[in-house]
Amino acid sequence: MLKIWGRLTSVNVQKVMLTVRELALPHTFVQAGGKFGVVDTADYAAKLNPNRLVPVIDDGGFVLWESNAIVRYLAARYGVGTLWPEDVCLRADADRxxxxxxxxxxxxxxxAFLGLIRTPEDKRDHAAIENSVKRSNARALILDQALQGREFIAGRHLTMGDIALVSAAHRWLALPIARPDTPALSAWYRRVMMRPAPQGVLTLPLE
Ligand SMILES: N[C@@H](CCC(=O)N[C@@H](CS)C(=O)NCC(=O)O)C(=O)O
Structure with a gap:
């Protein structure tokens, strides 16, 4: 059975969990990383991920790390025609x-995320946070424009592209920052969040 190592507070692990839930894949989940440790063991580095990071999967003996590679692998193996569009251009769009x-x-x-969510107020680098807010807002506007007139990022159906984007959008929309108006992005986010897969995975408050 598919086995996943990670912690749900990681945006990269969230992507993998959204994928397995969208595809309804039976799996086991091993808490690892952050306060759960495990990644620091020699065994983990040798057998699972030499970078000592999460997520990692083992699918019938095939071990894979790098969250987007995992999402692509699962989509290609178990989600042809859904998360993995059969049309090459649609797939490239999602992939992009x-x-x-x-x-x-x-x-x-x-x-901005690390400074505002994971750093005590008296230790924050305000200039770095401000710069990060500016840069992430500018990119959100690019996504908002791309989503105008689209139900999902690669067209009419949810794909692996939405999986990667929604975890990031969840963070951006929940950060205590000033944000530009992004109506298409917000509508798309609500559309994805209404599905069963994000329930219990993309949670609030951010931590
Ligand atoms: N590029 C890697 C980054 C993985 C990564 O940075 N993982 C973080 C969590 S988001 C991690 O494992 N941090 C150490 C820890 O949780 O102990 C991926 O996308 O999988």
Missing amino acids: WMDWQATEWQPAMGP
């Missing part, structure tokens, strides 16, 4: 937004 989430939006948002 996964890369954008990992290399643009998430890194832009990182300092």
Whole structure:
């Protein structure tokens, strides 16, 4: 059976959990990372992830780390025609937004998230937070524009692209910051959040 190592407070683990829930894949979940430890053991580094990070999956002996690679693998193996669009251009579209989430939006948002949610007030780097808010807001506007007139990021159906984006959107929309109006992004977020998969995975308050 598919086995997953992670902690639900991780945006990268959330992506994997949303995928297995969308695809209704039977799985076991091992709490790892952060306060759960496990990642620090020699066994974990040797057999699961030399980076000592979560998430990791073991699917019948096939071990894989890197959250977006995991989402793509699960989608390709178990979600052809749903999370993994059969049309090459639709798939590339979804794929592009996964890369954008990992290399643009998430890194832009990182300092604001860590500063405002995981750092005591007297230890915050306000300049870094301000810069991060500015950069993540600018990227949110790009996503908002892309979502105008679309139900989901690659068109009419939920794909792996939405999976990667919604975990980041959940954070961005819950950060205690000033945000520009993003009506298309907000409508899409509500649409995705109405599905069963995010329940219990994308929770509030942020931690
Ligand atoms: N690029 C990696 C990043 C993985 C990563 O940074 N994981 C964090 C949680 S989001 C982690 O494992 N931190 C150490 C810990 O939780 O102990 C991925 O997308 O899977």
